Amino acid sequence: MNSTRLSVVIPAFNAARFVAMAIESVLDQHYPGEHEIIVVNDGSTDGTGEIVERYGGRVRHIRQSNQGPATARNTGVIAARHPLVLLLDADDIALPGRLERQAAFMGNRPEIDICFGNWIVEGEEDDYLARFGLSAPIDEFVEVEDPLSRLLARGSFVPTSTVAIRRRTYLESGMQPKGAFYAEDYALWCEVAGRGGRFACCGAPLAWYRTASDTRLTRSGHTYSGLVEVLGKALVKHGHRLDPESHRAALTRFHRASEILLRHDWWTGGRKRVRHRMASLDPPLPAAMRRRWTLVSLVPAVIPRIARQLLRGTPPTAGHGRIALRRSV
Known part of the structure; x- marks a missing residue:
């Protein structure tokens, strides 16, 4: 019997349509070791709280004002009673066997700080980890070589809803940036790697990632500034640890992201x-x-x-000696 004690942390904001599926995907695994499910209700107004309350003592329900996914995850990890934390977003689904597989590996490999797996992305057929040049066996976890260089030069290859992280590592690395709405997970992975943390992954999908969700923050304006801010800070703080080739690749990523951000601005x-x-x-x-x-x-x-108004089909008009724009409907 697996004796690894674990906490599953589920941040939820206006997730009434999906949160029950996320919770059920954990409950259905019947993990034999001591564990808990924590849902952090991040100021939802759509009935998310009422759905979570129906589970009674099987789920710990923590309410807070809306502060974003980073703060919600931090709240859950701080409240966690067990040394291993599994992350799962409220609109994603943990696939069968995930808890047992990650608990067994992390229990046997105390030197590993984070383990993660592949995930199935709704509407996509390619291998997510392969996008970042990662290849791992389906049936076992293998350690990721030089995770810091890979994170900065290739991007955030860690699918958040498949992560198992030691609570101590999460807290000692400074947690996710308070109030962040994009790349908050990437910031934590970079900091863990920068501190010498060790990562392992497996090729098996451990979660199903929902893209058709109104609460996905990756569609917001935070997308542009979040990546630039996180990558820039990581380069300033940890860039000296990269080999020249990785450093050049990371700087190129930063400049490209900055270009996109300046265009957006x-x-x-x-x-x-x-x-x-x-x-x-x-x-x-x-x-x-x-x-x-x-x-x-x-x-x-x-x-x-003016360009925005023209693209929206609302022509500019002259008014009071200067150009005025009609309010778009």
């Missing part, structure tokens, strides 16, 4: 936002890229606003 906020963003970017941008965006920032902010 100019498009949505005009030149003032571009100037503010350029001043805040760390590491600094290459000189040529900085000069180009300095020139772009001279373009009046009204230009991108």
